[in-house]
Amino acid sequence: MPYPRWLARINKRVFNPGAIRKGRYPVLNHVGRVSGKKHQTPLDAFPTTSGYVLVCRYGPVSDWVRNVLETGEATLRVDGDEIPLAVPRLVALEEAVAALTTDTPHRDFAKAEHFVLMDRVA
Numbered sequence: 001m002p003y004p005r006w007l008a009r010i011n012k013r014v015f016n017p018g019a020i021r022k023g024r025y026p027v028l029n030h031v032g033r034v035s036g037k038k039h040q041t042p043l044d045a046f047p048t049t050s051g052y053v054l055v056c057r058y059g060p061v062s063d064w065v066r067n068v069l070e071t072g073e074a075t076l077r078v079d080g081d082e083i084p085l086a087v088p089r090l091v092a093l094e095e096a097v098a099a100l101t102t103d104t105p106h107r108d109f110a111k112a113e114h115f116v117l118m119d120r121v122a
Contacts, residue, residue, distance in 0.1 A: 003057050027077040033070035045076055048099040051085055052076055056114040060090055065116055085118035
């Protein structure tokens with residue numbers, strides 16, 4: 001079940017800026033589908049053989065999800081490295097888990113219902 005939208009609005013304005021500065025989470029860099037502005041979103045991201053699984057904590061209507069599905073690309077900052085990603089697709093839990101490279105997903109990975117799979121760009 002996605003987290004409530006009101007929590008997303010609070011996190012976006014209050015907690016996300018600190019999370020981005022501290023660098024504890026992967027940060028998705030994406031462009032607004034309407035505004036064209038650059039955005040940064042800290043999120044849970046897990047490696048796959050071809051790219052990353054991005055967890056949609058607030059469901060598929062989140063701005064970052066809609067932005068990457070519309071533009072078809074983004075970059076992911078992980079441990080200081082910028083990883084270009086493309087070919088986003090919205091998937092369910094089963095496909096996301098099947099794509100993971102590790103046998104042990106994050107402890108609350110399965111609480112989410114929607115995920116975005118993206119491929120690394122060579």
